[in-house]
Amino acid sequence: MRKTKGGKLGLFILMKGIRMTTLLIAICFISFLLVKNSPIDPIQAYIGADMLKVGPEQREKIAEYWGLDQPVIVQFLNWGSAVLKGDLGTSMIFRRPVIDVISERFLNSLVLMVAAWVLSGVIGFIMGVIAAMKKGTWIDRIIKWYCFTLASTPTFWMGLLVLIVFAVWLGWFPIGLGVPAGVLSENVTMMDRIQHLILPVLTLSILGVANVALHTRQKLIDVLTSDYVLFARARGEQGFVLFWRHGLRNIALPAITLQFAAFSELFGGAVLAEQVFSYPGLGQATIEAGLRGDVPLLLGLVIFSAIFVFVGNLFADLSYHILDPRMREVRKL
Amino acid sequence: MSILEVENLSVSFKQYTDGFKEMNHKVISSLNVTLEAGEILAVVGASGSGKSLLAHAILGLLPSNANVSGTIKYKGEELTPTRQSGLRGKEIALVPQSVNYLDPLMRVGSQVRTSVENGDAVAAQRKVFERYRLGKEVENMYPFQLSGGMARRTLLSTAMVSDAKVIIADEPTPGLDPIVIKEALDNFREFADSGCAVMLITHDIESALQIADKIAVFYAGTTIEVASIENFVGKGEEIRHPYTKALWRALPQNEFIPIPGSQPHPSSLPPGCLFAPRCEMATPECRQAPPEMRELRDGMVRCIHAT
Ligand SMILES: Nc1ncnc2c1ncn2[C@@H]1O[C@H](COP(=O)(O)OP(=O)(O)OP(=O)(O)O)[C@@H](O)[C@H]1O
Ligand code: SF4
Ligand SMILES: [Mg+2]
Numbered sequence: 001m002r003k004t005k006g007g008k009l010g011l012f013i014l015m016k017g018i019r020m021t022t023l024l025i026a027i028c029f030i031s032f033l034l035v036k037n038s039p040i041d042p043i044q045a046y047i048g049a050d051m052l053k054v055g056p057e058q059r060e061k062i063a064e065y066w067g068l069d070q071p072v073i074v075q076f077l078n079w080g081s082a083v084l085k086g087d088l089g090t091s092m093i094f095r096r097p098v099i100d101v102i103s104e105r106f107l108n109s110l111v112l113m114v115a116a117w118v119l120s121g122v123i124g125f126i127m128g129v130i131a132a133m134k135k136g137t138w139i140d141r142i143i144k145w146y147c148f149t150l151a152s153t154p155t156f157w158m159g160l161l162v163l164i165v166f167a168v169w170l171g172w173f174p175i176g177l178g179v180p181a182g183v184l185s186e187n188v189t190m191m192d193r194i195q196h197l198i199l200p201v202l203t204l205s206i207l208g209v210a211n212v213a214l215h216t217r218q219k220l221i222d223v224l225t226s227d228y229v230l231f232a233r234a235r236g237e238q239g240f241v242l243f244w245r246h247g248l249r250n251i252a253l254p255a256i257t258l259q260f261a262a263f264s265e266l267f268g269g270a271v272l273a274e275q276v277f278s279y280p281g282l283g284q285a286t287i288e289a290g291l292r293g294d295v296p297l298l299l300g301l302v303i304f305s306a307i308f309v310f311v312g313n314l315f316a317d318l319s320y321h322i323l324d325p326r327m328r329e330v331r332k333l
Numbered sequence: 334m335s336i337l338e339v340e341n342l343s344v345s346f347k348q349y350t351d352g353f354k355e356m357n358h359k360v361i362s363s364l365n366v367t368l369e370a371g372e373i374l375a376v377v378g379a380s381g382s383g384k385s386l387l388a389h390a391i392l393g394l395l396p397s398n399a400n401v402s403g404t405i406k407y408k409g410e411e412l413t414p415t416r417q418s419g420l421r422g423k424e425i426a427l428v429p430q431s432v433n434y435l436d437p438l439m440r441v442g443s444q445v446r447t448s449v450e451n452g453d454a455v456a457a458q459r460k461v462f463e464r465y466r467l468g469k470e471v472e473n474m475y476p477f478q479l480s481g482g483m484a485r486r487t488l489l490s491t492a493m494v495s496d497a498k499v500i501i502a503d504e505p506t507p508g509l510d511p512i513v514i515k516e517a518l519d520n521f522r523e524f525a526d527s528g529c530a531v532m533l534i535t536h537d538i539e540s541a542l543q544i545a546d547k548i549a550v551f552y553a554g555t556t557i558e559v560a561s562i563e564n565f566v567g568k569g570e571e572i573r574h575p576y577t578k579a580l581w582r583a584l585p586q587n588e589f590i591p592i593p594g595s596q597p598h599p600s601s602l603p604p605g606c607l608f609a610p611r612c613e614m615a616t617p618e619c620r621q622a623p624p625e626m627r628e629l630r631d632g633m634v635r636c637i638h639a640t
Binding site for chain 2: 225226227228230231232233234235236237238245246249250253324325326
């Protein structure tokens with residue numbers, strides 16, 4: 001019995017691993033093909049404005065050096081084997097190894113996303129609980145209205161609005177970037193970084209609460225009309241104790257799972273928010289890589305985002321397996 | 334003294350049918366029932382006759398879309414929502430109908446312990462589990478790990494560890510093996526003999542007769558007869574209402590004659606006597622107005638022709 005319990009989780013992770021691997025190979029191949037067939041000319045992207053000074057022979061030399069004269073499938077395999085060895089190539093626009101660019105940018109993005117993730121999760125959850133407890137009152141209607149309106153607001157629009165109100169009109173926060181402009185990096189303080197983080201986090205959180213809040217509200221309403229809450233009340237439980245013992249327990253799990261599954265949306269939102277606030281994260285790098293034809297960086301980012309979203313979903317599934325006793329404990333009879 | 338009196342209780346639900354038409358489904362109408370200290374009252378009725386709703390109404394736990402009228406008195410004083418919430422779990426305990434009434438994410442041991450008002454909760458829970466032959470490991474299980482019988486014994490335990498004066502047990506015995514049924518029924522008897530009272534809800538008239546002192550028969554949301562168990566003998570000559578008689582005669586060890594037809598749905602109740610469409614003794618008079626509950630030979634009956 002005990003053995004199957006551990007075995008089940010092991011098998012689950014193994015299956016997820018296989019899926020992740022096949023998914024990654026497929027994503028790499030498709031993105032590689034897409035980039036190859038796009039109008040981006042990697043040589044031009046590399047050379048940039050100096051293009052006029054480069055003759056046809058030199059072009060060919062560069063193409064040969066990069067293996068661009070070989071069939072697409074060979075190019076893919078070359079690139080693929082390099083990736084397997086941990087070499088993602090060199091970013092053309094940053095002139096640095098792709099892995100360095102991504103790790104630096106990732107750290108910036110991670111701070112932004114984790115802050116927004118925690119904030120929107122906690123606030124959304126609390127909003128959902130309040131709405132459900134006060135179902136039908138004005139406060140419930142306001143929360144519902146807020147969530148429905150926001151669920152349909154584009155991130156960049158909200159970003160611009162936040163920027164205009166808090167940075168331009170009120171002047172409370174810097175307008176953009178990750179650190180103050182014109183300050184040496186060793187002189188940038190923690191406070192500076194946090195100041196630059198607040199508006200993007202705010203933008204993402206304002207939008208991120210809607211989903212959790214609405215789901216939590218519905219779930220708590222269901223729980224409050226459930227038979228087991230009726231029986232808890234029949235045993236004399238009421239008010240906060242009742243909510244704490246039976247409500248929270250039964251709504252926290254779906255909320256956590258939902259919030260983990262929202263990783264991918266958060267990632268998408270971060271891309272746009274970073275652009276609006278010129279915040280030097282992964283999202284901004286993705287847009288630049290795409291616009292300026294930085295193929296190695298773009299492919300590296302694609303792989304990285306796929307892993308990131310996949311890990312988010314994996315956590316969502318795992319949280320269910322670990323936290324829900326119905327999944328955790330095998331029938332003992 | 335009557336410990337619990339339900340007078341003229343009616344419960345209806347607002348429901349929206351097609352075309353957003355608002356319908357008032359009367360699921361309990363003019364229901365009367367009294368529970369005396371020291372007695373076990375069996376409430377018998379077919380599925381959908383309003384037995385569980387009566388239990389929930391007494392505790393003030395009906396859903397918010399229910400309209401309730403009539404009075405319920407506990408120890409002679411009328412129950413208000415505030416009083417009900419003060420009595421729940423302390424004076425009146427419920428044994429609910431199914432395992433769905435246990436919190437799916439809470440270990441069953443803890444759920445039983447929350448019912449203990451005084452003294453050592455853990456000890457009380459272990460003692461009652463032992464009494465109902467629930468193994469030591471059961472307290473750490475979640476409801477989904479329990480078999481039907483274990484779940485029912487857990488539900489019974491919650492009422493037994495409380496210090497309640499009244500137990501309302503909603504179908505506590507199906508799925509239990511005979512030894513545990515006997516244990517549970519003996520518990521109820523002891524409990525009643527110590528001056529408390531039990532309302533035993535069941536659809537099984539036979540098991541009701543084994544333990545109860547009195548039987549209240551429900552039909553389509555109302556009481557049609559209250560009779561002492563001594564009335565259930567022979568061919569049922571001492572039984573007052575035609576429906577109760579028919580139930581008695583339908584038992585396998587009696588004549589085994591099934592009752593034709595079925596109980597009317599709350600959305601289409603007949604205007605006069607609710608049993609008229611299925612009653613052999615029905616006269617045009619029966620269809621005029623619902624008969625009043627009246628006293629007859631030390632019992633109660635809702636039938637104009639009963640003797
Ligand atoms: N929340 C509700 N809304 C509308 N109708 C309801 C509601 N709860 C119960 N009813 C109706 O009330 C009637 C009585 O229900 P109740 O649960 O009391 O029956 P019961 O006698 O306990 O039946 P059973 O033996 O199946 O448990 C049924 O017709 C049921 O459909
Ligand atoms: S009142 Fe009439 S219809 Fe109703 S049970 Fe009595 S005899 Fe039958
Ligand atoms: Mg019922």
